[in-house]
Amino acid sequence: MITTVIADGKKEYDFIELLKSRAQNSDKNVIPIVSEIIENVKTNGDKAVYDYTVKFDGKAPEKAEISADEIDAVISECDPKYIETVRKAAKNIEDFHKRQVQQSWLTTKNNGVIMGQRIRGLKRVGIYVPGGTAAYPSSVLMNAIPAKIAGVEEIVMCTPPMKNGKPNPNILAAAKLAGVDRIFLMGGAQAVAAMAYGTESVPKVDKIVGPGNIFVATAKKLLYGTVDIDMIAGPSEILIIADKSANPKFLAADLMSQAEHDKLASAILLTDCEELANQTVKELERQVQTLSRNEIINSSLDNFGAIIVCSDIKQAVLFANELAPEHLEVCCENPMEYVGKLDNAGSVFLGNYSPEPLGDYFAGPNHVLPTSGTARFFSPLSVDSFVKKSSFICYTEEALRNDAQDVVRFADTEGLTAHANSIKVRFEDIDFE
Ligand SMILES: NC(=O)c1ccc[n+]([C@@H]2O[C@H](COP(=O)([O-])OP(=O)(O)OC[C@H]3O[C@@H](n4cnc5c(N)ncnc54)[C@H](O)[C@@H]3O)[C@@H](O)[C@H]2O)c1
Ligand SMILES: N[C@H](CO)Cc1c[nH]c[nH+]1
Ligand SMILES: [Zn+2]
Numbered sequence: 132m133i134t135t136v137i138a139d140g141k142k143e144y145d146f147i148e149l150l151k152s153r154a155q156n157s158d159k160n161v162i163p164i165v166s167e168i169i170e171n172v173k174t175n176g177d178k179a180v181y182d183y184t185v186k187f188d189g190k191a192p193e194k195a196e197i198s199a200d201e202i203d204a205v206i207s208e209c210d211p212k213y214i215e216t217v218r219k220a221a222k223n224i225e226d227f228h229k230r231q232v233q234q235s236w237l238t239t240k241n242n243g244v245i246m247g248q249r250i251r252g253l254k255r256v257g258i259y260v261p262g263g264t265a266a267y268p269s270s271v272l273m274n275a276i277p278a279k280i281a282g283v284e285e286i287v288m289c290t291p292p293m294k295n296g297k298p299n300p301n302i303l304a305a306a307k308l309a310g311v312d313r314i315f316l317m318g319g320a321q322a323v324a325a326m327a328y329g330t331e332s333v334p335k336v337d338k339i340v341g342p343g344n345i346f347v348a349t350a351k352k353l354l355y356g357t358v359d360i361d362m363i364a365g366p367s368e369i370l371i372i373a374d375k376s377a378n379p380k381f382l383a384a385d386l387m388s389q390a391e392h393d394k395l396a397s398a399i400l401l402t403d404c405e406e407l408a409n410q411t412v413k414e415l416e417r418q419v420q421t422l423s424r425n426e427i428i429n430s431s432l433d434n435f436g437a438i439i440v441c442s443d444i445k446q447a448v449l450f451a452n453e454l455a456p457e458h459l460e461v462c463c464e465n466p467m468e469y470v471g472k473l474d475n476a477g478s479v480f481l482g483n484y485s486p487e488p489l490g491d492y493f494a495g496p497n498h499v500l501p502t503s504g505t506a507r508f509f510s511p512l513s514v515d516s517f518v519k520k521s522s523f524i525c526y527t528e529e530a531l532r533n534d535a536q537d538v539v540r541f542a543d544t545e546g547l548t549a550h551a552n553s554i555k556v557r558f559e560d561i562d563f564e
Pocket of ligand 3: 388488491
C-alpha cells in the first residue's frame with residue numbers, strides 16, 4: 132500500500148526524484164519502440180498504421196476514417212442522458228475558454244507609425260484522444276472546444292478502436308458536439324506519426340495536441356519540430372495539501388481518482404496532521420476494495436503514492452512548488468490563503484468541495500495539463516494553444532527618417548552592412564555616422 136513518511140527534507144526530495152525518473156526511465160525504454168513505429172508510418176503510411184492497430188488494439192477497421200453516416204449511426208446508441216451531460220459540460224468548458232480569447236490589435240503612435248498583432252487560428256490541428264485502458268470522451272471536449280473557439284479551420288481527431296475494432300459511441304458523440312471535422316480510428320504512436328507526416332488517408336496537421344500514454348507522449352516528443360505539439364501530458368498526478376480540517380474519506384477518494392488512470396499515475400498527500408494521515412491510509416484500504424480498477428490503483432499507490440507528514444502547511448507548499456504537480460488540491464480551512472503562494476501546478480482545486488474529477492469533466496477549465504514537473508514552464512491546454520500571431524509595422528517616411536541613424540548604428544555594431552544599407556538607400560541626403 133501507500134508509503135507514509137514523516138517529512139525530513141531528504142525523503143520528500145528523494146520522492147521528487149523517483150517521480151521524475153518514473154517519466155524519464157519509461158521514456159528511455161520506449162524510445163526505440165516509438166522511433167521504429169514513426170519510421171515505419173513515415174515510409175509505409177496507412178499499411179503500417181493498420182498493422183500496428185491489429186498488433187496493439189486487437190482488431191482494425193478496414194477504413195480508418197469514420198464517415199458522417201457511420202458517426203450518426205453509432206451515436207444513436209448513446210444514452211440520451213449522457214448526451215445531455217455532455218452538452219452541459221461543453222457549455223461550461225466553452226464559457227471558461229471564451230474568456231481566454233485574445234483580440235488582434237493595432238495602435239497608431241503620435242508620429243503616425245502603425246503597429247499591431249494579428250491573431251488567428253491554426254489551419255489544421257490533430258487531436259489525440261486516449262482510448263486504451265479507458266476511453267475519454269471528456270478529453271474530446273477539452274481539446275476540440277478551445278480549438279474551435281480559436282478559429283482552427285480543420286480539426287482532425289485520432290482515437291484507438293475498441294477491442295471489437297469499432298469506434299466508441301460516446302467519444303463520437305462528444306466529437307460531433309464539439310465540432311470535430313474528421314475522425315480516424317487509430318491510436319498510440321502510429322496515430323501521432325500519421326498526423327505528423329500525413330498518410331494516404333490522414334491529412335498532415337500543423338499541431339498535435341492531447342494527452343496519452345507513454346507511447347503517445349514519446350511520439351509527440353520525438354516528432355516535435357516536424358509538427359508543433361502542446362505539451363507532454365503524461366500519466367496523471369494528484370497532490371493534496373490538507374490540514375486537520377480535511378475529511379480523510381474525501382482525501383482517499385481523491386487520491387485514488389487519479390491513481391485509477393494508470394499504473395504510472397502518482398498520488399500524494401501532504402499534511403501537517405499525523406492522525407489525518409493514518410485515517411487516510413485506513414480509508415484507502417477500505418475504499419479501494421469497492422473500486423473496479425483496484426488493481427491499477429494499488430499498483431500506482433504502491434509505486435508512486437505517498438503520504439508525507441510535514442512540520443506545517445508552509446513546508447507542504449514549498450514541496451508542492453518543487454514537485455509542480457498536474458493537479459493540486461488544497462483541503463485546508465482557508466484554502467484561498469494559499470492561492471498566491473502556489474506557483475507551480477497545472478490546475479488548483481480549492482476547498483473540500485472542489486474534488487479533482489469535477490475539473491476532469493465539468494467545471495470548465497481544461498483537463499489537459501502538464502505533468503512530470505513540467506508545470507514549472509508549461510500551461511494548461513487553452514485557446515492560446517491553437518492560435519498563431521503575426522506582428523506588423525507600418526512607418527511613414529518621416530518616422531523612418533527620425534529613427535534611421537539609430538537603426539544604422541545598431542546594424543553597424545552587429546557588422547551587418549546590408550541591414551544598414553537597407554535604411555541608407557532610402558535617405559541618401561542623410562550623412563550617417
Ligand atoms: N495529462 C492529462 O491531461 C491526461 C488526460 C487524460 C488522460 N491522461 C493519461 O493518458 C493516458 C491514457 O493511456 P491509455 O493507454 O489508456 O490510452 P492511449 O490511447 O493513450 O494509448 C493506447 C494506445 O497505446 C498503444 N500501445 C499500447 N501498448 C503498446 C506497446 N506495447 N507498444 C506500442 N504501443 C502500445 C496502442 O497503440 C494503443 O492504441 C493515461 O496515462 C492517462 O493518465 C492524461
Ligand atoms: N485526470 C485526467 C488528466 O490527468 C483527465 C481525465 C479524463 N477523464 C477522466 N480524467
Ligand atoms: Zn482524471
